[in-house]
Amino acid sequence: MFTEISKKNLSDEVASQIINRIISGILIPGEKLPPEREVSEKMNVNRHTLREALRKLESLGLLSVRQGDGIYIKDYRDSGNLELLKHILYLKKDKTADVFKDILELRRIISPEMAEKAALNRTDYDIEAFQQVLASDKTLIEKDIAIHQIIAKAGNNILYIFILNFFNDIFKDFGQLYFKIEENKKVTAKFHVEISKAVIAGDGKSAKKIMNEVIVYAEKKILNYLENNNDKI
Amino acid sequence: MFTEISKKNLSDEVASQIINRIISGILIPGEKLPPEREVSEKMNVNRHTLREALRKLESLGLLSVRQGDGIYIKDYRDSGNLELLKHILYLKKDKTADVFKDILELRRIISPEMAEKAALNRTDYDIEAFQQVLASDKTLIEKDIAIHQIIAKAGNNILYIFILNFFNDIFKDFGQLYFKIEENKKVTAKFHVEISKAVIAGDGKSAKKIMNEVIVYAEKKILNYLENNNDKI
DNA sequence: TTGGTATATTGGTTGAACCAATAACAATAA
DNA sequence: TTATTGTTATTGGTTCAACCAATATACCAA
Known part of the structure; x- marks a missing residue:
């Protein structure tokens, strides 16, 4: 409102x-x-x-x-x-789409690997965290950020945790566009359940695959949006 | 000196x-x-x-x-x-080895992909840059940083360029340990020539492979060093 | 040419005062 | 009592003026 x-x-x-x-x-x-x-x-x-x-x-x-x-x-x-890249994203509107593209590309490379690692390293503490978030009444975008954070923490790579902070910071601002679409919401909700299950089960291969699929899906959607709304971000 | x-x-x-x-x-x-x-x-x-x-x-x-x-x-x-991670690396000596491990892990995941992309996107400008660096009288560590930067610029992903700045910042300080070893110097010098050739030739698969090999090699060496010199960094 | 010296320039630090947003509390009205 | 409004104290934001400290520059002397 x-x-x-x-x-x-x-x-x-x-x-x-x-x-x-x-x-x-x-x-x-x-x-x-x-x-x-x-x-x-x-x-x-x-x-x-x-x-x-x-x-x-x-x-x-x-x-x-x-x-x-x-x-x-x-x-x-x-x-x-x-930190500077964030400023470029916000201040130079003409570069926003390009920067966004680059961010999505690297996310696609990194996050599936980290999901796999998370599944192989997760502890009871992480498992509980998943269940709490899934059962919570957070908004979808908040849940999404939380799920990714749990995965990062379970993966136990501090650099990834910090890079993820960067991703999340950006998606906090731009994610609304993505989550306006009903289909995207469904895909994300399903993703939360499935990735949690895979990580909890310790199934690295599945976790990697599931993460990759949702990222590829989102990337396609967002790039498509960027192309059609070149400067309306 | x-x-x-x-x-x-x-x-x-x-x-x-x-x-x-x-x-x-x-x-x-x-x-x-x-x-x-x-x-x-x-x-x-x-x-x-x-x-x-x-x-x-x-x-x-x-x-x-x-x-x-x-x-x-x-x-x-x-x-x-x-930026904070750098401080953690320097201020919390007991965490240095762990953080370093994480950095090397992500580098192994990201850099080969970016090398491949560089080979597929490189321009005449990049080719000239490679030749200039190889012919220059910079130190080995300076050359190494420069080569990676050219690859990042050729790959044309601004996020990777900035993440690489982070890697380089750290290797500027810790790289001396690595480059003290004669064998490592040789491997790196050879790497510079080969990766340049592959990227210039536009051979993505080779560039990826070469980058991966040198990173895996360096990671093994460094981790080995860290294990044996737990707090002498 | 080299090394020192004086001076000007420029960032670093301090102190005190006042502005502006927020919180905490009191007063008031429903 | 409860919710709203007004008041006051606290705390960060900004300004001003002065002086300290590092560096560059120009000049001089060996």
């Missing part, structure tokens, strides 16, 4: 603006930014506010700040991280 | 300290931190300095800062990102 409005503080806006200039190519890697005092004045914010934004940009791999020297633009293709 | 010393500013030290407390479990998810004014006083730093650290921690997915309310610890297993 009502949708939450997200409040940004000033430093986040400053950060967004600079991110935008970098990924748009207005600011070139290697280039030096004007001194903090000058930038903050031009953007009409306090130097501290700017500095908080700079800290964020630094941790996104976009800038390198050196005392006594200055602020340098880094090449984000060499030093950017997944 | 000489190795660069890395200087940390105060806010980074503050951040490290807080990160440590969170991943050590001293600070529990959901818990509320004392007010900024109080924390900064206890840590004997200015509030601004603390705030810069908080911005970093926020972007690592560790904290949630809410105006008028307070600062809450998030569950990093649900919201942490790869």
Whole structure:
């Protein structure tokens, strides 16, 4: 009904603006930014506010700040991280479809393998977690995220757990489009039951197959949607 | 010969300290931190300095800062990102081997697929890049990073490019151990030539196979090393 | 050419004050 | 009593002004 409005503080806006200039190519890697005092004045914010934004940009791999020297633009293709990719997804609407495609592709490569591993490593704790989620009254999208998280935790690969956080973050925002379709909802609900069963049974091959199938299905649906709604995301 | 010393500013030290407390479990998810004014006083730093650290921690997915309310610890297993994983790798020595194992496992799953894709998509630009790197006078580890980057760029999956940044960041620090061994150097040098040839030739199957072989080889070597030197990393 | 020295530039840190959102509580009305 | 509204205290957000510390630069001396 009502949708939450997200409040940004000033430093986040400053950060967004600079991110935008970098990924748009207005600011070139290697280039030096004007001194903090000058930038903050031009953007009409306090130097501290700017500095908080700079800290964020630094941790996104976009800038390198050196005392006594200055602020340098880094090449984000060499030093950017997944957090930055999120920003690209949101800020550069013209790239959204392409980035999304890449994300789905890698998910298709990784997640089935991790599902298999989960089935071979799952503990009683994981089994209980599956049952709790399936019986819970969460929304479908919440269940979906939870199921994938249990699989990741059962698989016991911390890198995958973190990469999955990235996937989930994105699907939280874009998943509504997918789950608007009745057929997709059915497929997902069925998937939850089947993958849980396979993992609980310790059947790695089945788990891998089931995960692969649902991902291929979703990928096809989403790509199809992206093609037909190029810029309505 | 000489190795660069890395200087940390105060806010980074503050951040490290807080990160440590969170991943050590001293600070529990959901818990509320004392007010900024109080924390900064206890840590004997200015509030601004603390705030810069908080911005970093926020972007690592560790904290949630809410105006008028307070600062809450998030569950990093649900919201942490790869940048945080790096910190875990460096700060929690007892977990280093486990995390490394996970990283190598996922690399084995992803990179061969991306090598195949690179071979099928490579452009003249990529071909030239290969030749330049092979002919350059970079160190072996620099060449290795460069080769993988070219493959990632040729494969044209931006998510993989960013995940590779993560891999490379880590191997920059830990790769020395691997490249100390003469045999490993030889294997890597040979790998560079062969993978370049395969990708340039557009031979996807070979590229995948070659990438897989070198990764399996390296993984075995590294895991072996980790087992025998459990805490000397 | 090399190494030192003084100076200017630039990021790092501090302190104090005030703004703005939120929570907690009290007062009020149904 | 219960739900709503208004008030106050708490807490993060922002600004200003000043000074510290690292670096670059230009210049000088050996």
